Amino acid sequence: MPSEQELQISPLVPESIQHNSKTLYNLQSLTASLFGISAGILGLESYSGFLFYIVFSLLTVFLLYVVRVAPASSSVALSKGGASKPLDTSSYFRTPFEFWAGGLMNGLAGFILTWTLFYGLVRA
Amino acid sequence: MAQVPVQTIHRDPQLFYWILLPITVVMVLTGVLRHYASVLLQTAPKRLDQKALREQRSLLHGMSVRGNFHALSRSSFVARREALTTAYQSGAYLKDPERRGQPPANPMSDPDGMSGMMGMMKNQMAMIIPNTLIMSWINAFFSGYVIMKLPFPLTIKFKSMLQAGVATKDMDPRWMSSISWYFLCIFGLQSVFNFLLGDNNAASQMAQQMGQMGPQAGQMFGPGQDPDKQFLAEAENLAVIEHYSVLDGVEQRLLEGINI
Numbered sequence: 001m002p003s004e005q006e007l008q009i010s011p012l013v014p015e016s017i018q019h020n021s022k023t024l025y026n027l028q029s030l031t032a033s034l035f036g037i038s039a040g041i042l043g044l045e046s047y048s049g050f051l052f053y054i055v056f057s058l059l060t061v062f063l064l065y066v067v068r069v070a071p072a073s074s075s076v077a078l079s080k081g082g083a084s085k086p087l088d089t090s091s092y093f094r095t096p097f098e099f100w101a102g103g104l105m106n107g108l109a110g111f112i113l114t115w116t117l118f119y120g121l122v123r124a
Numbered sequence: 125m126a127q128v129p130v131q132t133i134h135r136d137p138q139l140f141y142w143i144l145l146p147i148t149v150v151m152v153l154t155g156v157l158r159h160y161a162s163v164l165l166q167t168a169p170k171r172l173d174q175k176a177l178r179e180q181r182s183l184l185h186g187m188s189v190r191g192n193f194h195a196l197s198r199s200s201f202v203a204r205r206e207a208l209t210t211a212y213q214s215g216a217y218l219k220d221p222e223r224r225g226q227p228p229a230n231p232m233s234d235p236d237g238m239s240g241m242m243g244m245m246k247n248q249m250a251m252i253i254p255n256t257l258i259m260s261w262i263n264a265f266f267s268g269y270v271i272m273k274l275p276f277p278l279t280i281k282f283k284s285m286l287q288a289g290v291a292t293k294d295m296d297p298r299w300m301s302s303i304s305w306y307f308l309c310i311f312g313l314q315s316v317f318n319f320l321l322g323d324n325n326a327a328s329q330m331a332q333q334m335g336q337m338g339p340q341a342g343q344m345f346g347p348g349q350d351p352d353k354q355f356l357a358e359a360e361n362l363a364v365i366e367h368y369s370v371l372d373g374v375e376q377r378l379l380e381g382i383n384i
Contacts, residue, residue: 026318029315029318030315030319032315033315033316039275040275044275045275046275046276047276049275049276106315107315109311109312109315110312110314110315110316112308112311112312113309113311113312113313115275116274116275116305116308117144117148119272119273119275120140120144120271121140121144123273
């Protein structure tokens with residue numbers, strides 16, 4: 001946790017953090033529904049279906065990280081003159097756990113809905 | 125242990141077109157309808173007169189100064205603190221200076237509080253009524269048979285809830301009746317509503333919203349609080365602040381940050 005004085009110099013704006021979280025939430029919901037459709041069409045059963053969802057959700061978050069978060073984080077770190085950890089998301093999100101794994105619960109309901117729907121439709 | 129044979133039931137393919145899709149379409153449409161109905165039924169925010177507004181805003185001003193004092197230079201901070209403290213202690217910002225020592229107004233009798241509570245109750249009603257109607261409609265028309273199979277297994281206890289009209293002993297809990305599709309839709313369509321209606325719509329996150337509304341309202345300006353005591357408390361908080369500014373030593377930080 002940065003010290004209080006560091007927080008005052010470069011503050012964490014709540015609206016920006018909220019906007020980041022909301023973006024991530026929207027992305028997770030959309031991809032969860034799409035993964036449900038594909039899991040249903042593939043005819044995946046219980047464990048393999050959930051595993052499919054977890055693996056591909058993590059892949060999505062990882063891609064988001066690579067495309068969006070990493071270039072900006074590393075440029076911020078360079079300007080400060082120090083080395084930051086390679087997986088640092090502190091300039092955008094509150095905690096790393098929330099970034100990587102928080103979205104899984106959000107999308108789960110949409111995933112199960114579309115998975116059930118397409119499993120029933122396709123499998124007949 | 126012998127492998128339990130997978131139970132398959134041949135079903136009319138027209139099941140899907142006549143049951144699944146209509147229920148889904150109805151739920152999406154009622155969600156959209158509910159959102160627009162709540163938008164139209166919203167009451168405009170109450171206009172306060174100048175003295176009441178000044179009372180609220182001055183308290184906010186004090187709290188902002190307390191929270192962000194580091195952005196001010198020493199002289200400006202001291203000036204603000206002096207002005208605010210004298211105003212608070214003399215009661216210059218109070219709405220009714222004559223009622224200074226008396227207990228605050230009861231929220232039931234004060235008309236300001238009632239409209240806030242009515243708004244919340246109206247939102248809750250708007251949530252409950254369509255859901256109840258849809259549930260009774262589904263139970264009336266779509267009961268007595270199973271529609272589809274869940275892709276993952278459940279425990280037997282779910283059978284009583286999710287296979288409502290079909291009283292069998294051995295059927296897998298994975299077979300669902302239409303009421304279970306209704307439950308799935310409630311949870312799953314929240315993300316769909318987010319896309320259709322934008323963020324912060326009335327049709328989604330019903331449980332979260334109902335839980336969040338309660339503790340937020342009435343923290344500071346609720347009619348149950350005495351503004352005079354709040355002012356005095358704020359004056360004390362301002363007095364104990366040890367001031368430092370982020371502008372101290374800023375030249376040093378700038379020089380350190382520049383890469384030559």
